[in-house]
Amino acid sequence: MSIMLPAYPYQALLLQCRGGFENDCAAEITDISARFGATGYCRTRPGSGYVEFVPIAGGDLAEMLAELPFSNLIFARQWGACLRTLADLPVNDRISPILAELKGIGELHEVFIEHPDTNEGKELAGFCRKFFHPLRQALEREGIRIGANRHAPRLQLFFPRSTEVFVCLADPGNSSPWPLGIPRLRMPRQAPSRSTLKLDEALLSFLTAKEREARLKPGQTAVDLGAAPGGWTWQLTRRGLKVTAVDNGPMALEAMGSGLVDHLRTDGFKYRPPHPVEWLVCDMVENPLRVTALIAGWLCRGDCREAIFNLKLPMKKRYAMVQECLSLIQQHCADAEVDYTLACKQLYHDREEVTVYIRRR
Numbered sequence: 001m002s003i004m005l006p007a008y009p010y011q012a013l014l015l016q017c018r019g020g021f022e023n024d025c026a027a028e029i030t031d032i033s034a035r036f037g038a039t040g041y042c043r044t045r046p047g048s049g050y051v052e053f054v055p056i057a058g059g060d061l062a063e064m065l066a067e068l069p070f071s072n073l074i075f076a077r078q079w080g081a082c083l084r085t086l087a088d089l090p091v092n093d094r095i096s097p098i099l100a101e102l103k104g105i106g107e108l109h110e111v112f113i114e115h116p117d118t119n120e121g122k123e124l125a126g127f128c129r130k131f132f133h134p135l136r137q138a139l140e141r142e143g144i145r146i147g148a149n150r151h152a153p154r155l156q157l158f159f160p161r162s163t164e165v166f167v168c169l170a171d172p173g174n175s176s177p178w179p180l181g182i183p184r185l186r187m188p189r190q191a192p193s194r195s196t197l198k199l200d201e202a203l204l205s206f207l208t209a210k211e212r213e214a215r216l217k218p219g220q221t222a223v224d225l226g227a228a229p230g231g232w233t234w235q236l237t238r239r240g241l242k243v244t245a246v247d248n249g250p251m252a253l254e255a256m257g258s259g260l261v262d263h264l265r266t267d268g269f270k271y272r273p274p275h276p277v278e279w280l281v282c283d284m285v286e287n288p289l290r291v292t293a294l295i296a297g298w299l300c301r302g303d304c305r306e307a308i309f310n311l312k313l314p315m316k317k318r319y320a321m322v323q324e325c326l327s328l329i330q331q332h333c334a335d336a337e338v339d340y341t342l343a344c345k346q347l348y349h350d351r352e353e354v355t356v357y358i359r360r361r
């Protein structure tokens with residue numbers, strides 16, 4: 001459920017992204033905001049892990065945020081409407097200047113204290129943790145109620161350094177539910193590879209709990225292209241799905257132990273299933289346009305019902321490449337008259353890549 005943010009003269013939209021992807025995040029928000037009549041420019045520093053979008057005309061950010069679903073953005077992990085940037089915070093009292101910016105706010109849904117997810121930024125994690133309770137107490141002393149109203153905005157304080165803060169408000173229903181946009185996932189001890197977390201996060205991000213329960217259950221079938229050593233396969237078998245794992249490389253014992261896996265040493269671009277499957281997943285390191293065409297083919301022929309796949313992006317213009325891939329899907333599906341829903345995101349566990357989710361309607 002989305003809310004309208006209070007009508008303040010927000011100075012910018014603050015977007016958090018993976019360090020090194022600031023240009024892609026900036027290209028995306030500039031492109032998308034123009035479609036909402038909010039022309040603006042971006043302030044960004046390479047490697048900083050965030051982008052400021054400053055509207056210059058028609059720039060009612062609260063209105064734009066109410067209309068633009070956060071889930072439409074690929075490279076932003078988190079966002080918030082920035083009331084003010086406070087530089088040179090006094091180290092003996094950072095709280096008073098922050099409170100001064102929140103005059104008129106009666107209620108907050110919750111409070112996130114965030115920092116860039118970069119090597120530099122991670123050093124601020126302890127500081128942010130320690131800041132939380134004194135801030136919360138100070139907010140309550142000011143008469144700001146926290147947590148009682150689901151329709152109230154979230155306060156997001158983003159510290160690029162310990163003496164500077166972006167004071168932001170966000171709609172809890174139209175932003176990432178996790179601070180920094182990072183879900184807390186444990187690496188399962190039995191899983192054969194760390195990339196198991198990529199599929200775990202994708203399922204958590206793209207499907208609701210109800211959808212996961214209904215559409216990932218024992219008896220269902222899946223194909224995993226580029227499966228070795230088996231981290232993604234393991235996520236599927238752990239939910240009881242039968243998996244055909246396609247890879248010339250060896251599968252780890254942990255992935256095969258369930259008895260639900262059939263390993264085929266063959267080319268993922270040539271393999272076709274003898275019967276349609278519910279799920280196709282693909283993590284092959286290959287040209288993104290080639291992978292996109294492959295998955296679109298599966299979906300349009302009805303070889304699978306839904307798919308999750310990675311697009312590896314070793315090139316410079318990553319936003320442009322992803323757009324090209326998404327257009328290719330649109331074209332294939334239009335030609336085949338297939339109706340679909342699609343989501344694409346650079347997840348926390350994605351590196352030089354994004355994850356796409358697509359489902360036939």
Ligand SMILES: C[S@@+](CC[C@H](N)C(=O)[O-])C[C@H]1O[C@@H](n2cnc3c(N)ncnc32)[C@H](O)[C@@H]1O
Nearest residue numbers: 193195226228229230231232247267268283284
């Ligand atoms: C990033 S790894 C996959 C990791 C896997 N998702 C996991 O969680 O363990 C990529 C895999 O794709 C496989 N691969 C690349 N091209 C392939 C192709 N044309 N056919 C089948 N597998 C391929 C590689 O052998 C490699 O094992």
